[in-house]
Amino acid sequence: MRTNAKLGRFRLVLRTSLGFAALGLGSSVCGSGVVALLLFLQGLPREIGDRGWILGVTSAGMVTLSLLVGTLWTAWLQRRTAIWFVLGRPPTKAEARRALRLPIDMATVSGTLWLIGTVVLGALAWTFGSGMDAVGMALTVGLGGLTTVGLTYLAAEWIARPVMTLALDVAPPKDKLPVTVLTRLILTWALASGVPFLGVLLVASPPDLGTGDHTTSLIVLSVIGLVVGAFGTALLARGVATPLHRLRIALDRIARGGTDVSVDVDDSSEIGMLQTSVNDLAAGLREQERMRDLFGRHVGADVARHALEYGASLSGDVREVTALFVDVVDSTALAYHTPPEELVGKLNRLFTSVVEAVTARGGLLNKFQGDAALCIFGAPTRLADSATSALSAARAIRDAVREAGELDLGIGVASGPVFAGQLGTSSRFEYSVIGDAVNEAARLTEIAKGAPGRILASDPVIAAAVESEQAFWSPRGELELRGRQEATLMWGDEEDA
Structure with a gap:
């Protein structure tokens, strides 16, 4: 060469x-x-x-x-x-x-x-x-x-x-x-x-x-x-x-959307200035594409698309969504006994399984919270059947983590109306979902860490799912979750039986 x-x-x-x-x-x-x-x-x-x-x-x-x-x-x-x-x-x-x-x-x-x-x-x-x-x-x-x-x-x-x-x-x-x-x-x-x-x-x-x-x-x-x-x-x-x-x-x-464009500047007249401008244009588009990609990786492709479409404003609306919460079992002891770089590697592999399962079913991994993750089905992209998608994703995540054999986790699934939109100030904000369904999913996750199948879902989620998905689930009793005044009927998949 x-x-x-x-x-x-x-x-x-x-x-x-x-x-x-x-x-x-x-x-x-x-x-x-x-x-x-x-x-x-x-x-x-x-x-x-x-x-x-x-x-x-x-x-x-x-x-x-x-x-x-x-x-x-x-x-x-x-x-x-x-x-x-x-x-x-x-x-x-x-x-x-x-x-x-x-x-x-x-x-x-x-x-x-x-x-x-x-x-x-x-x-x-x-x-x-x-x-x-x-x-x-x-x-x-x-x-x-x-x-x-x-x-x-x-x-x-x-x-x-x-x-x-x-x-x-x-x-x-x-x-x-x-x-x-x-x-x-x-x-x-x-x-x-x-x-x-x-x-x-x-x-x-x-x-x-x-x-x-x-x-x-x-x-x-x-x-x-x-x-x-x-x-x-x-x-x-x-x-x-x-x-x-x-x-x-x-x-x-x-x-046509190509950004990997470069023109040889071989003229010292206005034509050369035009050649330089085209190269600057392509470089600017590449930088925008890079920023769009980084933005999408940080907040999710759907959120990035929503922000680019509606602009940077503190706004949102009430959506009927299904929240899926994932959390690692006994993470404090795990962090104490595991070197940081090894722990990060395990968490990254866990979150890879979460992202793949959620994205494949039209959901959004809304945010990472240390060793936990909040996933949303139904916002910002509306789904025809968010409950079925969330339940299927929960089982896929649990199966992938068990197959890897590195971590133990609990998964909670709940649905209901939430506020979905930009939350924060005009200078710093993020896309968030606020509502009882999110809190309920987090409480179910804590209980699911001790359940055999490691997944618990609320009754409204099961009721909204299609029959083929309901066949995987059976009731696990009622429990008044912390912070709520009504008992929640919990469902677990057949591995709990």
């Missing part, structure tokens, strides 16, 4: 390096060739005579020198970028900000060298020819330089995508952008229309700047405009359409 990663890294570095080398060589050679062709077609300079070889040698020397100087100059400006990119380490913020200037630096270097060439060749044309020759030479070389600089910038942005992606990961685009989409549009317009049309205007308008065939020059300028415009527009379209396509796919996934 590591070898494949290194090989992929090597290929990326090699492809990017070769791309920059081809860009530097191709832009200089092609730009110089086009300028030489236009000068030849226009017959510039007109009065140089047999000294044309001086101009040719000077031009060739300047192109060669520009390649060397441009390469060294750009390498010096971006020397730190080359180091961290080749080594594969993350850049610092200062290094990332410098890397984001790579297209600008390349365009600046190219523009400076073309400006020097324009001045030198214009001066030679003036020396060996006339003032009009100097003007024609300067304008022709200058327009060729503008075209080359524009294409260099757009192509450098495309080639530098791998570098920009790593840099923008450290220094994402903010309010102050090194480049904007408007800048690219203006530059593309200049390449596709502005510079070629300006060249046509200079050739077709008086005074004549050359003795050549203007018709051929105009045709060549038109062809150059079409080719350069198509290439520049293709670079612009690729630089805008490709990231927007990825953003559309990412937003579609987010709209």
Whole structure:
């Protein structure tokens, strides 16, 4: 795996390096060739005579020198970028900000060298020819330089995508952008229309700047405009359409509920800001989902859904519910003789059985109370038969705990009207159920700890259950529970018999 990663890294570095080398060589050679062709077609300079070889040698020397100087100059400006990119380490913020200037630096270097060439060749044309020759030479070389600089910038942005992606990961685009989409549009317009049309205007308008065939020059300028415009527009379209396509796919996934979405930020313009915003949106949704999950784990999925639906208000209503209370037998002695971490492990396994049995039957584990648990059937989600669900859950919990053989417990089941809702203050509250049924279930649990089957249910619960569930239960006598003034008819399952 590591070898494949290194090989992929090597290929990326090699492809990017070769791309920059081809860009530097191709832009200089092609730009110089086009300028030489236009000068030849226009017959510039007109009065140089047999000294044309001086101009040719000077031009060739300047192109060669520009390649060397441009390469060294750009390498010096971006020397730190080359180091961290080749080594594969993350850049610092200062290094990332410098890397984001790579297209600008390349365009600046190219523009400076073309400006020097324009001045030198214009001066030679003036020396060996006339003032009009100097003007024609300067304008022709200058327009060729503008075209080359524009294409260099757009192509450098495309080639530098791998570098920009790593840099923008450290220094994402903010309010102050090194480049904007408007800048690219203006530059593309200049390449596709502005510079070629300006060249046509200079050739077709008086005074004549050359003795050549203007018709051929105009045709060549038109062809150059079409080719350069198509290439520049293709670079612009690729630089805008490709990231927007990825953003559309990412937003579609987010709209379908996906939060594991990440878009590579590889653009330093407004598009990069949009890429960053989509990543921030996905990260925010992931955080909300994490908080929702944690909230649901703390209070129960049904309570979390109820709170999200009705908001954070101290409100509730009276519900007919069935309460199921579970408590460990002789927990004080158990805590005294059992190491804390071992006791916690046993309790967690107990509560796992409780949660599985209650949740599977539509109930809610309302709260843990040390080594006890209160479960509710009928709130906040209404159930068609809360009594049957609670009785079935009680038997399932008892059977699972007995099978594990780690703890002994008592279970009490009672039903009746309770208040179910948010209880507390505006700054701190929890979902609670308050009513006699809860108290009755807790009292039955204490007695159930000594019953053979370890489960006792009140008569209303049995009466409300379906016949198939009632068959598991039989009466166990009446008892006046602590805090109540009426005797409770208790029922136990058949294991009590």
